[in-house]
Structures are given as C-alpha cells and as structure tokens.
Amino acid sequence: MAGLLSFIHRNWQNAVGAPKATKAKDAIKIGVLGAANIAPMALFTPARYHPEVIIYAVAARDRKKAEAYAKQHAIPHVFSTYEELLASPLIEAVYVPLPNGLHLEWALKALKAGKHVLLEKPSVSNAAEAALLFNHPLVTAPNAPVLLEAFHYRFHPAWMAFVAQLDRPNVVHARASLTIPGKHMGFGPDDIRFNYALAGGALLDLTYTMSIVRGIYGASPTACTSCEVATMPSPPGDGLCDYKYDAAWTFPNGGTAETHGNLQAGLVEALKDFANAEAVHRPVVVPDAALPEGQEKVRTRRVALYNFIGPAMWHRIDVEDRFVVRKKGSEELVREWTVKESKKAYTLRDVGIDRPSEPYWWTYKYMLDEFVNRVRGREGTGAWIEHEDSVEQAKTIDMAYAVSRLPLRQTTKFDTASL
Template identity: 45%
Template sequence: MVFAALHRIYAGFFNPPQAPKRDDAIRFGLLGASNIAPIALITPARAHSEVIIAAVAARDRSRAEAYAKKHDIPIVHSSYEDLLNDPTIDAVYIALPNGLHFEWALRAINAHKHVLLEKPSCSNAQEAKTLFNHPLLKAPNAPVLLEAFHYRFHPAWQTFLSLIHDNTMAGPVKDAFAQQYAPKGMFSNDDIRWRYDLSGGALMDFGTYPLSCLRQILREEPTEVLQAQGRFDLPSKPGTQDQPAEQAMTATYKTESGATGHLVADLATSSSWIKALPGFGWPKCKVELEEKDLGSSDGETRSVKRTATMWNHLMPTVYHRIDVEDTHTIRRDGKVVKTWKEPQSLKAYSWSPEDGRRVTGEDWWTTYLYQLHEFVNKVKKRDGSGVWVDGQDSIKQMEAIDRTYEKAGMKLRPTSTFKL
C-alpha cells in the first residue's frame, strides 16, 4: 500500500511517463509564471501526447526567462499581449491574480485561443455573466473556455457523487458539509490572497472548492444563505483605509427543497491545542441522506438511511477514501423490530471499465491530468468521460459566492473596467 502510494505520487506529480508528441498537439502558452502551473499543467502535459507547453509570458521578462529555463519552455514573450498574438499558440492557461481573470480570459478568446482558466473564473457574477455569455463563445468553432475545477474530473469524486445520488439505495440529500483548510503560516501576510483589490479572500481561493462541492452534492442551487461570517486576522495597512480580504469563511445554505449545506474555508488554520501553531485538516465532504423506503412485504416495511464521507477529494491521487454507511430498519405497525448497519470503504483511482467512460486512466493520474484529457477532448471535439464544467455552472458558482459575501455583510469583489 505504501509502495503504491509512493508510485502514484512520484509518477503523478514529479516524473510521469513522457508521451511522444503528435504533430497536431495543442500548443499552450502560460499567462504568468505562476507557482500552480507546474502541478496543474506543465507536469501533466508531459504525459499527454497532444499537449505541448510552448510559451510563457510574465510581467517581468527576466522572471519569465528563468521560469522557462527551469521548465524547458522554448518561447518567452515580453508581454501577455505578445503571447496572445503568437499564431503558433492554440491555447492559454490563465493563473493570474483573481482580479485579472476576466480581462485576460476575454482577451484570449478574442484572440481565438482556447482557455483553461483557474478558479475562480471571475471576480463576481456580473463579470461571469459577461464572460461566459459573450458572443465570441456562441460563434461557430468558438474557443473552448473551462474553469479549472480539477477535482471534479477524477473518478474518486464522480464515484462519491454516484453513491449519494443512487436512487436505488439513497434518499434525497438532507444535509451536507464541506471543508477546506490551509495551515496558519502557509501564506505570508503580504500574499496576494489577502488583497481585496485583486479579488482575494478565503472564499475566492480555497473556499471555491467546498462551495463547488456543496452545489454538486445538493443538486440544487442554494436559494438562501442562512448564515455567513468572515474572519479577519490581518490589520489594515498602516496609514491607509485598506481592509484585507478575509482569511476564513463559514456559511450555511438552504435549497428550495429544504436541504442544507455547510461550508468551512480557512486559509490560516490554527492548532486546536495551541493557537500560535498551524493546524491541519483533510479536505472533507460529508453527506446525510433522507431515509428511503425500500418497500414492504408480510406486513413489514424496510427502509435505509445512508451517510457518505469523502476524504481528500482535492488530491485523491495521493490518498483518498470514501466511507459509506447504510442503516437498515425494519418496522411492523410503525414500530422498529430490527435495525443494522452496513459500512463500506471505497477508493477509485481510475475509471472502471463498467463505467463506460471513453477515458480509462491510470492509478497515478492526477486530477489535473484527468482535467487536461477532457480539455483536449473538448478542443478536438471528441467524447470523453462526460465530466465538464460549463459556462452556466461557472456563472451560478459566482452568484453563490456573491450571495455569501452579501450575507456576511461584506463587499463583492471589484468589477473590472476592461471592455473589448
């Protein structure tokens, strides 16, 4: 088990098998010399025969040159505009500060480039509606635009969803909980995540994941935010009125059917024992389902109530576990005569042949590699696993973020003034 985990980590994140490149491979350019690109795109691209990381541009050319040398990227452009004007580039990966996503995604699709866009897609719902409903994306042979919620593409997450949306053994969702933590000190006090003007904040960073999870688990958009509260640990800058973005956010949502969802996102988690020390918690989603009637015979009725928990949906290649517990009950004349529990634990590192997916995958494939395969399939107009994040989904995600900030009594992230 330990050897298998080490192999998955080594092959998935550090040294994947090198795939020979096809002549029609998609040539990617990177907007920004970001810290996330190596794990999110550069390394996965090595294992994909139809992807080449061909160029990079950064605000500082010397930084871009050093980045290109480190990651064997052949072309360095002096500006983002120069990269978008490069006719040899087919697609761009945008991992700029959140506040720049809207502008450069719009510029990229106007330049007829496919776009893999880091989450959150935009700063607010107004920007998201403008971007994803833009006429450029409605035209024939329009560029592909994908908000990079990578965890959704992994078989583990889809297996988890199938277990809670199983109509044969599971009732409707009653209550859901999703958490995402980063230990205190992981991000410095001057990190751009704390800059409101760049659309930072816990909900706009790690918080996008548990919110996305809740929306998929509930299968309904939250119609009401029952509670939302941000935590601010950093002081305003001396001599200014600038308020840093929140370091943590908690929220509770309710759907039209009455199901509830609870979100915890903390980018500066303290130890539960000593507050001065960093804390840690696995990414986690837990779901309680309504009791389901399985029918009756001989005067007895049988029902089942399921709970399901997924551990580490964000990095399932390293390790994950899906715990399911079904509580069965037999009643006669409304009285319980027998009850028992059936627990099980599952893992899904690759698609099962029984899934009927067009992408099989390997145990060491990361969420990012699964995502990249689907992006390529979409560009090449091929069927794949069937997993995707469409534009309306991205708009609804930003609408839920806006409503959360409003409930917390906080300002929405600022809207870009850029127009084509």
C-alpha cells in the same frame, strides 16, 4: 502493506516516474499568462505525459522573471507581454492562472485572439463578471473557442464514485471543508490572496467548498443563511479580505449545507479537516421482498469523501447505511443494523468507463484530457464544467459575501470596446 506500496508507487510516478509522452505532430501549443506557482502542478506535470499538449511559451509582466521561470520549467519561448503571447499564431490555447481580479480581462482578450482558454478558478471576481464572460458573444458564437473553469476535482474518478453513491433528491445535509496551513506556507498579509483590489479572499480562493455542496445537491442554493468570516487586518486587504469562513446554506429540496474554509489553518486543523465532503440523506423506504407483510425497511445513508482535492495521492469514500425494519404506519422497531463500506476509485475503469487512465493521474491530468477532447471536438467521459455552472458558482459566492460584513469583490475595470 499493499496499500502503502500502492500509495508510494502512485506518488512516485506522478512526481518523477511516469514516462514522458512522445508529442504528436499536431500537439496543442499552450501559452501561460503569468509565472504562477500553481502552474507546475496544475498544467506542466500533466502535460509532461500528455502526447497532445506542449507547454510552448510563457509571458509575465517582468520579462526577467518570465525568463527564469521558463528556464526552470523548460518552456522554450518567452514573450515580453501578455499581448505578444496572444498574438502568436503558433499558440492554440492559453492557461490563465493570474490573480482573480485579472481573469475576466485576460480570458476575454485570449478568446478575442481565438485562443482556447483554461481559466483558473475562481473564473472571475463576482457574479456580474461571470454573466458577462460566459454569456459573451466570444463564448456563445458558433465554433467559439473552448472556455473551461478549472474545477479539476470534478474530473477525477473519486468524485464520480462519490456522486454515484448519492440519492440527490433525498440529501438533507451536506458539508464541505478545505483548510490550508497558510501560516506555514508563507501566506502573509501581503499575499495576493488577501488583496481586495485583485479579488482576494478565502471565499474565492477556497471556492471548492461551495462547488462541492452544489455538486452534492446537483443544484444551487436558494440562500446563504449565514456567513461568519475572519479577515486579514493589514494592507493590501485593508480588512476587506477573509482568510476564514463558515457559511450555511439552504437548497431547493429543503436541505441544508455548511462550508468551511481556512487559508491560515494550523497544522492540526489542516490535517483533520483538509478537503472533506459529506452528504447525509433522509430516511427512505427501500424494497425488501423477504420481509413479512406489515413491515418495511428504512435506510438512512451517509456518504463521505476524504481528500477531494488530491485524490490520486490518497482518498477514501465511506458509505454508511443504517437500516431499520419497522411496522408499517408506526415507529415501532423490529430490528436495526448498520452496514459500512469504504471505496476508492483511481482510474476510469474503477467507475465503469472504458477509457485509458492510470492510478497516478492527478485531477489535473483528467481535466487536461477533457480540455483537449473539447478542443479537438472529441467525445470524452462526460465530465465538464458547463458555462451556466460557472455562473451559478459565482452567484453562490456573492450570496455569501452579501450576508457577511464584507463587500462583494470589485468588478474589473478595463476597456471592452475592442472586444
């Protein structure tokens, strides 16, 4: 009963019950490029109770759409074009939730305008674009604006607690899944997620799974050994956009991984395999002074995280250790047993970090905090997506496309002469 009440209270606070913050005089004014559906959850809600963030303006290609969007979300200013928004001296940072194929162009233009950039994942369309963006002088120059790819799950205490249970050098297999019931959410063939010209495809849209297995190993894969895909047959994807994938990987320590994503999952699959991560370790000898001479204890660990994408709603971390006592130098068993434990981490205090946080904070709020800390030049929790990490993530996605029957996503064509 206590768990149910905690679940209800957390989610009620996140939706409507959290106190709206009094905004600081020097709060960061953020402009939003595009009237994206993800922005209310990813930015507007966490900004509501962040004292140093104001959602100041929005721009869209259709001004009437931007005006309706601004009215719906109480955004005080509307610009007719993205360029006008970027030219505003009052706007300090920009959120870019545009279609994938537009990320490179508008992230660079925002950086050129001196704006800090919170860039929706995937950061860009392919590895070549990632190398261009994250190694660009606009990013690498001293005192360059902050640029962050929005892998929000990495900032939540649940992910920190999961990683703390891993012995990365001894991980031998990882799995990550993300399944979305797109058929029930209006993700039809004409959805931008399946538009090849805009860098559509499940490997990009559900890029979390590749990020997860990379995070489990603390390394990038050496190869994608297979990638089976199912594609949307109708335009605008023209059969080039995957809605489902199953990919297999190898890692530098010899370990393997599987990633599964489905943007058109049925309700049963979406519930069963929604956003799960698992790491299996090789057997390792662990010290035990109580054992008699000639015996040794061996542990084989499995760690699983359920709901990495929205852990504030609910999550669980399962740690299962199988212990074996055997005679040294042989496989002769003396005894064996299994210890199972479940953990949860909703606040930073739950993972030993003495910083303010609340159980109802979603991943996006933790990410927004760290983005603001970087903009203000303050020390944070240490959670961050480094630029090289984003480049490696793009390389990983390209690996999968290279062994599938689909082409890499196209490189954006725009005039870079003025950048």
